[in-house]
Amino acid sequence: MAEAAARYWGAYKEFWRLNMLTMIEYKANFFIWLVFSIVYHGVALAAIWIILTKFPSLNGWTRTDVFFLYALWMVGHTLNNTLFFTVGDVPYQVQEGRFDRFLVRPLDTLFQVVSQPGQIWPDEFIMALIVFGIAQNFVHLEWSPIVVVLVASTVLGGSIIDAAVQLVVATLSFWVVRLDALRWVVMSLENDFTRFPLSMYNRAVRIILGYVFPFAFMNYFPATVLLHKTADSAQFNPALGWLTPAVAAVWTLAALAFWRTGLNRYQSTGS
Amino acid sequence: MNVEAYVEFAKRAFSREGTYRFQVFSKIGSVLLRVFLLSTLWTNLYRANGTQAGITLDAMITYVVIALLLDIVYGVNGAYVVREKIREGSIAIDFMRPISVPLYVFADTLGQTGFALLQCIPALVLSAFIVHIQAPVSPLALAGFVGAVGIGFVVNYFIDLIMATITFWTMEIFGVQIMVQFIASLLSGSLVPLYFFPQGWIQDVLLASPFAALYNAPLSIWIGKYQGIQIVQALGMQAVWAALFGAFAIWLWRVGERKVVIQGG
Numbered sequence: 001m002a003e004a005a006a007r008y009w010g011a012y013k014e015f016w017r018l019n020m021l022t023m024i025e026y027k028a029n030f031f032i033w034l035v036f037s038i039v040y041h042g043v044a045l046a047a048i049w050i051i052l053t054k055f056p057s058l059n060g061w062t063r064t065d066v067f068f069l070y071a072l073w074m075v076g077h078t079l080n081n082t083l084f085f086t087v088g089d090v091p092y093q094v095q096e097g098r099f100d101r102f103l104v105r106p107l108d109t110l111f112q113v114v115s116q117p118g119q120i121w122p123d124e125f126i127m128a129l130i131v132f133g134i135a136q137n138f139v140h141l142e143w144s145p146i147v148v149v150l151v152a153s154t155v156l157g158g159s160i161i162d163a164a165v166q167l168v169v170a171t172l173s174f175w176v177v178r179l180d181a182l183r184w185v186v187m188s189l190e191n192d193f194t195r196f197p198l199s200m201y202n203r204a205v206r207i208i209l210g211y212v213f214p215f216a217f218m219n220y221f222p223a224t225v226l227l228h229k230t231a232d233s234a235q236f237n238p239a240l241g242w243l244t245p246a247v248a249a250v251w252t253l254a255a256l257a258f259w260r261t262g263l264n265r266y267q268s269t270g271s
Numbered sequence: 272m273n274v275e276a277y278v279e280f281a282k283r284a285f286s287r288e289g290t291y292r293f294q295v296f297s298k299i300g301s302v303l304l305r306v307f308l309l310s311t312l313w314t315n316l317y318r319a320n321g322t323q324a325g326i327t328l329d330a331m332i333t334y335v336v337i338a339l340l341l342d343i344v345y346g347v348n349g350a351y352v353v354r355e356k357i358r359e360g361s362i363a364i365d366f367m368r369p370i371s372v373p374l375y376v377f378a379d380t381l382g383q384t385g386f387a388l389l390q391c392i393p394a395l396v397l398s399a400f401i402v403h404i405q406a407p408v409s410p411l412a413l414a415g416f417v418g419a420v421g422i423g424f425v426v427n428y429f430i431d432l433i434m435a436t437i438t439f440w441t442m443e444i445f446g447v448q449i450m451v452q453f454i455a456s457l458l459s460g461s462l463v464p465l466y467f468f469p470q471g472w473i474q475d476v477l478l479a480s481p482f483a484a485l486y487n488a489p490l491s492i493w494i495g496k497y498q499g500i501q502i503v504q505a506l507g508m509q510a511v512w513a514a515l516f517g518a519f520a521i522w523l524w525r526v527g528e529r530k531v532v533i534q535g536g
Contacts, residue, residue, distance in 0.1 A: 036449065043454065051316070054324065057319040059319070115331045178291045185297065189304075
């Protein structure tokens with residue numbers, strides 16, 4: 001057991017060493033993707049800023065509150081991008097037959113999926129921490145041990161919720177060849193519709209984002225607690241803000257079970 | 272020029288797209304989901320803040336739906352194959368064939384776009400069950416809208432072709448390409464109508480920009496922001512951008528082609 005753990009840890013360290021080497025080797029690429037991240041989040045924040053300038057009344061949420069909401073999501077999301085980004089490559093690898101190489105190697109298949117050396121760098125995550133630092137200053141977040149625990153568990157749990165949902169979608173590729181449109185829907189649910197407080201949507205949307213794809217646990221529910229949004233607490237139980245790690249645990253177990261089912265099917269039919 | 276061959280390319284692209292049924296259904300499903308989500312968001316924003324920039328809630332929801340349909344149409348990136356061909360080097364073989372690669376790609380894009388337009392019909396009809404969609408204000412507006420989408424398609428094709436052609440010089444263009452897409456999504460009025468941007472020179476510049484030729488022009492015509500002579504002006508502006516991008520794309524392609532033929536890549 002300890003020997004196996006050491007083997008995995010060694011492989012994982014090697015994976016990060018290779019990532020860092022690619023960063024040094026492909027400086028131009030690193031730079032392009034860094035600018036890309038800045039543009040991506042810049043466009044999102046600009047759109048929010050423009051909308052909220054024209055439509056300032058938002059159920060008691062100010063522009064800086066919504067900025068904080070985005071920053072909180074961004075930290076969890078980019079942590080997922082740093083640790084589990086390659087889960088999203090599975091559909092293409094299955095489609096092109098490149099997935100099978102994972103099956104013949106003596107390490108866990110999922111471990112190999114998340115440790116494929118690529119151009120994965122923590123630059124976006126570091127950027128998210130900076131954005132979060134600015135945002136928490138804007139909203140004058142009052143730090144206390146409890147707030148630290150809530151923020152940390154939201155970020156960690158949020159990144160795992162993100163990863164578990166991506167894994168469920170990726171697993172579907174064992175049944176369906178072209179998944180791009182579905183992946184795009186889920187991505188857009190997460191990236192585009194977590195930008196505004198959930199209380200701005202009607203009941204059906206709240207159910208989708210709260211409970212079907214629980215992205216609201218990545219930012220909205222904890223933010224209502226952190227920012228003392230009493231108007232929102234009247235509509236949602238404030239205890240939900242503390243449940244991000246629990247939701248993450250349930251989703252992880254379900255996603256792993258689904259992944260194993262899909263993998264078994266893929267191996268047994270050989271198609 | 273062998274027109275029949277290009278017609279055949281377009282037909283092939285059309286039927287190739289039709290083979291991915293799940294993709295088609297999930298694309299329509301994703302539009303409906305977004306229509307639903309965005310309409311509830313805008314409804315609540317309007318309820319709390321009232322009408323802004325002369326765009327009523329009904330007009331705004333119509334704007335959102337049609338913008339999502341345009342996403343399907345402009346989302347076709349036929350020039351993508353050019354990038355792959357240059358990367359793999361198979362572009363050299365295409366140069367020996369009795370066809371023009373940009374024209375082949377244009378035909379292929381046209382075929383794919385034809386299929387995308389077909390998907391827009393059920394997406395529009397089903398959206399009409401979820402939200403109230405305003406019809407174009409007049410037959411002239413409808414005709415202007417169709418024309419604006421046509422020219423927008425040409426501008427979009429040339430932008431994609433220019434991006435793909437840059438692969439002759441640098442292989443890593445993918446990141447830059449999506450970056451341009453994201454910037455365009457904001458500056459074209461596809462995410463937020465340009466009328467909501469800060470008034471003054473920012474809005475004036477954006478309304479005249481090539482990005483506005485993609486989304487703002489057809490959408491403004493549909494919801495009646497542009498009327499009468501303004502429709503003609505908008506179409507004229509789009510045509511200018513189409514001509515400029517077209518000229519640049521063809522020039523760039525020639526230079527790239529010569530580079531491969533003389534230096535061998």
